Amino acid sequence: MDFQAKTSLGGLVALTTFIAGPFAANAQNLDVDKLYEARCAYCHGEAVELVRSRLVMRDGRVLGRKSGRRVKEFLSYHGRLRDDEVTMMIEELTRRLEDDQGLEAR
Numbered sequence: 001m002d003f004q005a006k007t008s009l010g011g012l013v014a015l016t017t018f019i020a021g022p023f024a025a026n027a028q029n030l031d032v033d034k035l036y037e038a039r040c041a042y043c044h045g046e047a048v049e050l051v052r053s054r055l056v057m058r059d060g061r062v063l064g065r066k067s068g069r070r071v072k073e074f075l076s077y078h079g080r081l082r083d084d085e086v087t088m089m090i091e092e093l094t095r096r097l098e099d100d101q102g103l104e105a106r
């Protein structure tokens with residue numbers, strides 16, 4: 001491959017990364033949404049209601065509002081989630097709880 005071809009290819013990769021970058025987080029959100037729909041929604045309803053009514057953040061941890069149990073440990077055996085799915089779900093629940101707390105503070 002000559003210099004011009006390498007430069008063009010490198011530019012294409014950089015451009016693709018630049019364009020796709022902002023959408024990468026959205027792609028993960030879509031995965032979490034699909035996971036919630038497939039494994040959680042039937043029993044727990046909409047995620048926003050679950051977060052607002054049954055979960056709290058304390059000391060940076062997602063906890064059950066009534067039980068005080070750490071949701072991360074609970075999800076390791078509840079809902080048949082894999083470890084990577086538990087991590088992804090906890091990150092999303094944390095984000096949603098932080099967003100809700102920010103809205104309540106206003």
